[in-house]
Every structure is written in C-alpha cells, then in structure tokens.
Amino acid sequence: MSETPPRLLVACFCAAWCRTCDDYVQVMDALKLQYAKPVEFAWVDIEDQAEVLDNVDVENFPTLLISDAQQVYFWGTVLPHAATASQLIDRVLSGDIRVTNAPDILQLDHRLRSSLFS
Secondary structure (H helix, E strand, O other): OOOOOOOEEEEEEEOOOOHHHHHHHHHHHHHHHHOOOOEEEEEEEOOOOHHHHOOOOOOOOOEEEEEOOOOEEEEEEOOOOHHHHHHHHHHHHHOOOOOEOOHHHHHHHHHHHHHHHO
C-alpha cells in the first residue's frame, strides 16, 4: 500500500561532500518543525540518488524543489538561510508564486515523488 503524498513537498538537493550542505541540515530540521504538516521534507543526495536527477544538473547548493502532486512551484539554488526557504514555502502556501512548467523539472518531480511515495 503506498503512502498518500503530502500536500507540499520541499526537497533539498545536496551532496555529502558539500560543507554548505552540512550546515543546511540544521536549516531543514528547523523547517520541519516550523511546517510539521502539511509539508513533507526530503533530503536528496545528488550522488547517492542520481537516478532521480537523470539528466537534470544541480549546479549549486542548496537547490530546492517545492511541489505538490499537481505542479512544481520552485526549482533552484537558494541562499543557505532558513528565512529564504521559509519565505518560499510561505509564498507557495499562500498561493503567491508562479508554477514551473519546465518539462525536465516536472519529470524530476515525478521521479522523486515515485521514489518517495511508492
């Protein structure tokens, strides 16, 4: 039986060797407490979970993907501060953000959701 996907997914794409990512773990932990539900958080190591990325490049860290089951709201590198991610999440939850329609990012979201919620 598959788990019901959350209303909103915030996935952080990082790498084990990245020192900025090491520090961002604390930011993600704080966000998990702040947005306990209906937001699900996922940590995606770009090397350990390369199959999820397929042909999508992550150029800088941290890179966030924010989506729900129907659409992607954000894909991109953010400053490694809790306030930056929090503002993005708040904008999505309030409906004050445009959706992303890039086919490769939509496919990335689908692969990630399949790996997390199947």
